[in-house]
């Protein structure tokens with residue numbers, strides 16, 4: 361199994377939430393998330409956004425959805441970074 365760094369993990373969180381990873385990748389990412397507060401926070405945030413978007417609109421095309429998710433993340437990061 362591979363040691364993921366934070367950059368790699370944060371990149372894969374998205375795929376993880378969309379069930380696009382294979383079993384060993386899921387293993388790697390969950391192991392890293394369990395040991396890294398920073399990436400775990402990232403995962404929680406994506407998961408939250410993902411859930412709320414899914415509830416709001418089920419029929420948005422994936423590309424558009426990804427953009428909305430990214431926009432949401434940026435917004436949250438901007439707001440969260442001020443204190």
Ligand SMILES: [Zn+2]
Nearest residue numbers: 365366396399
């Ligand atoms: Zn990390």
